[in-house]
Amino acid sequence: MKVSLLTYIAIFLLASGCQGQSQPAQDTVHVATHKSITDSAKAHAKNGDTVKALHYHKKALLHTRKHGLQEHEAHSLMHIGILLKGQDTGQSHAYLNKALKIAERLDKHELRANILLAMSSVYKQQQNYKESLATLEAHQKLIQEVFKKHRAEEIAQLHDEETHQRERAIFITVAISLIIVLLIFVYYFRRIKRLNRALSQSNQIKDTLFSIIGHDLRGPAGSIMQALEMVDAGILNQQEEKQIISLLRQQSRSFNETLNTLLNWAAAQLKGAQPQITSVDTLTTIQKSLDLLMAQAAAKDIRIIPPQSNDLPVLADRDQFDFVIRNLLSNAIKFSYPGGQIEITTEKQDRLALIAVHDHGKGIPAEQQRHLFAEGRLNSTFGTTGEKGTGLGLMLSWDFIKANGGRIWFDSREGTGTTFYISLPLAV
Structure with missing residues (x-):
């Protein structure tokens, strides 16, 4: 299986367009190119064409070394080592060993585990069962470490999520509490304001009522008392007595009207009326x-x-x-x-x-x-x-x-x- 000319042109143009770009953008292009070549190698290997598969894996290896893609270099070395297992176990082991060193240097546990599994298979084919078993045990140990690491990461992630949820719940609770407190404060503030206004109005009415009682009731009452004293003293003639009686009638009417109004007001102020x-x-x-x-x-x-x-x-x-x-x-x-x-x-x-x-x-x-x-x-x-x-x-x-x-x-x-x-x- 060949990589088409258009694919190479596209990769070339993409790479050319990235010359003025940042390093991460260029690395992305190179990684994509490595993947494309590696996919071609895997396709040939799947079809049983080991020669072409090796060709493309080695081409991918050169590409990784040229552009400093160390992790991908280790992958290419591992793939070559696996393909050479059936042809030359010595070369296979050499490629796998190089791949293992890179993986160890980069501290890539999963990659190391895969390489160790491939090396165990090579040792087994060489009938070196002791090394095969030791390598397999190292592979299993790494797998357990990887599992523990993933498990620890998952637990840490869950813990972070729980912490975040707790913090969010606390924040929401505090926010709701503050809103409730604010609403209560506003309610009582308005209530106190209404009560103060009502008290002020009540005081104003009270002052006016005392003024009414002190002036509008006491005044007519005093006038009536003075008029009666004058009549009782016998110092008035008949015409003056008639005028006094007319005045008494008017003052009594005013007195009675004001008194009745005050009584009605008092009745209206009774609680529950x-x-x-x-x-x-x-x-x-x-x-x-x-x-x-x-x-x-x-x-x-x-x-x-x-x-x-x-x-x-x-x-x-x-x-x-x-x-x-x-x-x-x-x-x-x-x-x-x-x-x-x-x-x-x-x-x-x-x-x-x-x-x-x-x-x-x-x-x-x-x-x-x-x-x-x-x-x-x-x-x-x-x-x-x-x-x-x-x-x-x-x-x-x-x-x-x-x-x-x-x-x-x-x-x-x-x-x-x-x-x-x-x-x-x-x-x-």
Whole structure:
């Protein structure tokens, strides 16, 4: 079997192209050339053509020596020694011995083992059974060493892999732990931030409440006490007594309204206080509030027009809904001008009831509108005839409607009037 001309040309061109390349690249080309020649030799040997096989193995040997491929040189020497075993055991042994020395110098255990096995066969053919056995034992010893070496390498590799996996597992565990700790930290940080904000709002409400109690309750109470002392002393004439009684009536009403609002606020702050949702008659609730506030409206000659539509029962807490309606009507009276008018309307919108309280009073200033429902903020104002408003009732109305699953909003223009809207689920 011949190596084709094209193969030689290809090898030549490949080698020429590698002249300017690095040494490892050139070695790769030379190794490939050696393999090609050796494969040709093996093919001839397989076909029984020992002469041509020897020719190509010797050619491969020259190639390895020319390019300093020592390990491949030992392989070529071994192949030649094996082929010469049947022709000349002396030469065969000489080639194998040279190959063994190179393998020993390069510390190639597997190559040494293969050479020793071939040498054992040559000794056996020479009927030198003692050397054959000794060489075979050396071969087996090397095989065991090679096996142990491979085994040790495999164990070391497995150990490295296990170490790597453990390190990876530790890294993942640490990373997950850090993420969990970070999430817990973020959670508690946000929770503390919310609690601090709630505490700040609570403190603000508390300060405002103390201000209300100290001023809006103590003030009217003090005025009532002074007026009663004057009446009791008998120093007033009939006209002055009439004026004092009118003042007492107004102060008592203001005192009572503020006190009721504070009591409702206190009830709403009780732990676990939840709305008792039930079906509530809208018109009945509105009429009840009108009856209670009729005197307040009459004092300012204000006309209140009740809803003209049929009753719309809503789902809400009866007491809380009653408080909201009464508060919105009271505010409408408070901020309406004497001789004014207030309209109350109810309307069905899909599954909701819409209730509106519209007045033609002083309206809400634009600056105050922006934070009218701001949590934790109370807006103290004065009505059209000097009535004091704390804003606590409106804050409670917001909380109550929200707790009952509804909405409350407003539309106001300063100097024109205000409309407050409430939407609540209809009772089926």
